[in-house]
Amino acid sequence: MSTTTKAAGIQDDYAQRIASDLAANQTTQDQVRNELQRLQEELLQLEDNSRVLQKMREALGIAEKPAPSAAAKRTAKRAAVPSARSAAPAGKKASVSKTAAPAKAPRARKAPVKATAAAKDTGLSWLELITTFLACHTEPKSAAEVTESLTTANPERKVQAAVIRNTLEYAVSRGLLERSKQGRSVLYTQSASPVAEADSAPPQQAS
Known part of the structure; x- marks a missing residue:
């Protein structure tokens, strides 16, 4: 080659x-x-x-809490180590106290009632009032419709449209509600499989 x-x-x-x-x-x-x-x-x-x-x-007037510093996180981590070391040795079963209080049963959800009665203020937060109201309706509702209904049901309470709209968006982000669009309108309905109430952290009630 x-x-x-x-x-x-x-x-x-x-x-x-x-x-x-x-x-x-x-x-x-x-x-x-x-x-x-x-x-x-x-x-x-x-x-x-x-x-x-x-x-x-x-809108709700909640004060911003400062995030913990890196030093504070390290201190908390070190403080947790001794408690972990003091746990019972492997192979020995921890005895369960017979007098221990039984675990609390999960709170049962109330059955939906009439829309007007369900939307009335009974010391509930805006999130609870909104989700209760939408649970009574199968058709989607706009933020304006929700605001109007809550205003009618709670004449003694100041209902702010911005608070209702922000709370609706918060509920969507937590999986409690579903959001859809019809043209230019944004509508809200109860989620087909809402998360447990204990998993959500509803905003504090605004007066």
Whole structure:
């Protein structure tokens, strides 16, 4: 085999390797772009949720609590270590006190009642009033309709449209309600499978 033939064979090998590496590189770029786009969309959603929650907190007059510092977190972590070490050794079953109080049974949900009676203020939070009201209706309701109904049912209480709208969005973020659109209107209905009440942290009631 001549030197020229060998050189041509080597060149072909390099060309194939380069083409293969370029294809793999392009595939990786596409994957990174897709992941970057997904992360950007997730970040936008988180920022949107953060703005909604900030508006809710401002509307309800809830004071912002400072986040714990890194030093405080480390101190709390170190304080938890001795209690873990003082646990019973492996292989020994911890005795259960016979006098221990029984676990509380989960609170039973009240059956829906008439819309007007259910929406009346009985010391409930806005979240509880709204979800109770929507539980009495199968058709979707707009924020304006919910505000009007609660205003009618609670004439002695100041109902703010911004608070109702923010509370509706909060309930959607917690899975308690579902949001849909009809044209330009945003409508809300009770979630088909609402989360347990204990899993949600409803905003404090505004007077």
